[in-house]
Amino acid sequence: MPTAQRAPSSLLLRRGGDRLLFDCGEGTQRQLQRSSVGLAELEEVFLSHFHADHFLGLPGMLKTFALRGRTELPLTIYGPRGLRDLFGRLRPFVGRLPYELTLVELAPGEALERGDHRIEPFAVDHGAASLGYALIEHERPGRFDVATADALGVPPGPERGRLQRGEAVTLPDGRAVAAAEVVGPSRPGRTVVITGDTAPTPTVVQAAHGADVLVHEATFAAEERERAAETQHSTAADAAEVARLAGVRLLVLTHVSTRYFGPELAREAREIFADTVVPRDFDVIEVPFPERGRPELRKGAARPAPAEPRSAVAESL
Numbered sequence: 145m146p147t148a149q150r151a152p153s154s155l156l157l158r159r160g161g162d163r164l165l166f167d168c169g170e171g172t173q174r175q176l177q178r179s180s181v182g183l184a185e186l187e188e189v190f191l192s193h194f195h196a197d198h199f200l201g202l203p204g205m206l207k208t209f210a211l212r213g214r215t216e217l218p219l220t221i222y223g224p225r226g227l228r229d230l231f232g233r234l235r236p237f238v239g240r241l242p243y244e245l246t247l248v249e250l251a252p253g254e255a256l257e258r259g260d261h262r263i264e265p266f267a268v269d270h271g272a273a274s275l276g277y278a279l280i281e282h283e284r285p286g287r288f289d290v291a292t293a294d295a296l297g298v299p300p301g302p303e304r305g306r307l308q309r310g311e312a313v314t315l316p317d318g319r320a321v322a323a324a325e326v327v328g329p330s331r332p333g334r335t336v337v338i339t340g341d342t343a344p345t346p347t348v349v350q351a352a353h354g355a356d357v358l359v360h361e362a363t364f365a366a367e368e369r370e371r372a373a374e375t376q377h378s379t380a381a382d383a384a385e386v387a388r389l390a391g392v393r394l395l396v397l398t399h400v401s402t403r404y405f406g407p408e409l410a411r412e413a414r415e416i417f418a419d420t421v422v423p424r425d426f427d428v429i430e431v432p433f434p435e436r437g438r439p440e441l442r443k444g445a446a447r448p449a450p451a452e453p454r455s456a457v458a459e460s461l
C-alpha cells in the first residue's frame with residue numbers, strides 16, 4: 145500500500161544496456177521520472193500477478209510512451225496466464241498505441257534464453273496465477289593467464305583466442321597447449337531472484353538456491369503471522385527463513401505494509417538471516433560479479449540531485 149514515502153511495487157533491473165521493469169504499481173512512471181534514472185523507453189515489463197498494486201501504473205505509462213511519439217520501438221509485457229484477459233479489460237482505457245505491444249503469457253519453468261543469461265519464471269504461493277522471476281547469468285569463461293601463455297611461447301593473436309574459448313592449439317614448433325594450461329576455471333555469473341507476492345514456499349527456496357540477491361516480499365512482521373498466512377503473504381521472519389534455506393548472499397525485503405517503516409522488519413529478519421536490507425524508494429542494490437565483492441545497498445543512489453535553490457534561480461533570471 146502506498147504511503148507518503150513509498151510507492152506501490154515496482155523494481156527496475158539494470159544490466160548492461162538492459163532495463164527490465166518488474167511490476168508497475170500506481171505512480172511508477174512518476175517515480176522513475178523523479179529518479180536519477182529517468183523514465184527510459186522500456187522494452188520489457190514483467191508482471192508477477194494481477195493484483196492492482198502491481199499493474200495499475202501500466203496504462204498511464206503506456207500512454208506516456210505514445211504521447212512522446214514512440215512508434216518504432218516495440219514493448220513486450222510478460223506475465224502469468226490471464227495477462228491477455230487483463231489487457232482485454234484495460235484496452236478501453238489504454239486505447240490505440242502507435243507502437244507494437246506484445247503480450248506473452250508464461251508458465252513456471254518457461255525460461256527466456258538471452259545469450260549470456262536467461263530469465264526464468266517460477267511458481268510462488270499467492271493464488272493460481274502468480275510468478276516470481278529469476279535472472280540467471282551463464283558461467284563466464286575463466287581468466288586468461290598471460291604470464292603462463294608467454295612462458296609457454298604462445299604467440300599473441302588467434303591462438304590465444306582459441307585457448308580462451310576452450311580449444312587446444314599447436315604451436316609452430318609442434319608443441320600442443322591445452323586450454324586448461326592457460327585458462328582458469330570458469331567463473332559463476334550472477335543470479336537475482338524476485339518473488340513478487342508470496343507466502344513462504346519451497347519453490348522460492350529452490351529458485352533462489354545460491355542466488356546473489358533474493359528480493360522477497362515481507363508484507364508483515366511476525367506478530368501478524370496469521371494474517372500473512374490468510375492472505376498468502378510473508379512475514380519478515382518467513383522471508384529470512386527462505387533466504388537461510390536457499391543460502392543467498394543478500395536478502396532484500398520489499399512490499400512492506402503501511403504499518404511498518406522498515407527497520408523493525410530488518411531487525412526481525414536479521415535474527416534469522418544477518419545479510420538483510422529493507423530498501424526505500426530510490427535506493428539501489430549493486431550486484432557485482434562474485435569475485436569482486438558482495439551485493440550492497442546504496443541508499444538513495446537513484447535519488448535525483450536536489451533542485452537548484454530558489455535564490456540561484458532568481459539570480460539567473
Ligand SMILES: [Zn+2]
Binds near residue numbers: 193195270341
Ligand atoms: Zn498480491
Ligand SMILES: [Zn+2]
Binds near residue numbers: 153195197198341
Ligand atoms: Zn501486492
